[in-house]
Amino acid sequence: MRIALFATCLADTLFPRAAIATVRLLERLGHEVVFPAEQTCCGQMHVNTGYARDAVPLVRRHVRTFGPYDVVVTPSGSCAGSVRHQHADVAAAAGDDRLAARAAAVAGRTYELSELLVDVLGVEDVGAYYPHxxxxxxxxxxxxxxxxxxxxxxxxxxxxxxxxxxxxxxxxxxxxxxxxxxxxxxxxxxxxxxxxxxxxxxxxxxxxxxxxxxxxxxxxxxxxxxxxxxxxxxxxxxxxxxxxxxxxx
CATH class of the missing domain: 3.40.50 (Rossmann fold)
Incomplete structure (x- = not known):
């Protein structure tokens, strides 16, 4: 399966090992992982602090960046939640119904890592070893x-x-x-x-x-x-x- 990685801002700036580990894990399981370089913040911070209109350009960019992919994974329940439960509503509230429809489509293909592994890939034993x-x-x-x-x-x-x-x-x-x-x-x-x-x-x-x-x-x-x-x-x-x-x- 070809999977697009949505790394998130915190992974990019403070926790890169989480994103790197996601890639290595999925590749070990036999999947191709691509990293769309155009990705930026999902806009959750803007929405949650009352600046939903300022999040619209970020939603538009996210949809444009991840729209071509059939499956998107992120090592973040927080950002997956924003994509799935905020993006379409933000676009609709701004009066952009076309963007809202496209955002909903991308949201439907976006998964937090554990969801992807268990629900989509059907795997629970990923062959890991961690003696702690x-x-x-x-x-x-x-x-x-x-x-x-x-x-x-x-x-x-x-x-x-x-x-x-x-x-x-x-x-x-x-x-x-x-x-x-x-x-x-x-x-x-x-x-x-x-x-x-x-x-x-x-x-x-x-x-x-x-x-x-x-x-x-x-x-x-x-x-x-x-x-x-x-x-x-x-x-x-x-x-x-x-x-x-x-x-x-």
Whole structure:
């Protein structure tokens, strides 16, 4: 299958290993992955902060960039959620019905990584090896907007050497929420403290998630605590093998 990678802004600037791991994983499974160089921000930040009209050019660019591809994957529940649940509405609200229709078509072909693996490619055992104690944080957008359910956990359970431990109060938000963490810093910090306490209670070496934004928030807090727990994108775990070349610990 020929799959277009939508890398996202955070992967591009702060978490490139998540995007690289996505490519390596899919290629290992026998698929061709292409990276459309014209891609930019999906516009979620603009929409979520009340600047939907400013997001229209970004939606138009996204549709033009990914329109030619039959399947689009992104290692981000947050950005997949924006494409699937915001783009067509943003275009329609701006009075561009043609763009709205095209955006809806692209949205229907766009998948978060775990959705693509389980629902489209029909695979749960991706041949990964990751000998660490891991707990999984289900991010708000993947859980509540995309409703990916237990797909990421099903994938992690098939990873050889991985000891998956449940995260208490897993469904609680980590407190990031994009600009929420900036505008409501005290509340965000309190929510982060709760999340870190639950992560540390598991005794895990690694906290995994499917969104770089949450990993950045949780990882920053754990680093300041010098807790010795790393945050790792699920794509890096699924791309890891016994050789250790693809996603080193």
């Amino acid at each position: 104690r891991v707990t999984y944080h289900p991010t708000c957008h993947s859980l509540r907007v995309l409703r990916v359910g237990d797909r990421p956990v099903r994938l992690l359970r098939q990873v050889r050497g991985l000891d998956l431990v449940p995260l208490p109060a897993a469904e609680q938000c980590c407190g990031f929420g994009g600009t929420f963490a900036v505008k409501n810093a005290d509340v965000s910090t309190a929510m982060l403290a709760d999340k870190m306490r639950h992560v540390l209670s598991t005794g895990a070496d690694v906290c995994a998630a499917a969104d770089a934004s949450c990993l950045m928030h949780i990882g920053g807090g754990l680093t300041r605590l010098r807790a010795g727990v790393r945050t790792v994108h699920i794509a890096e775990i699924l791309a890891a093998t016994e050789t250790g070349r693809e996603a080193p610990a």
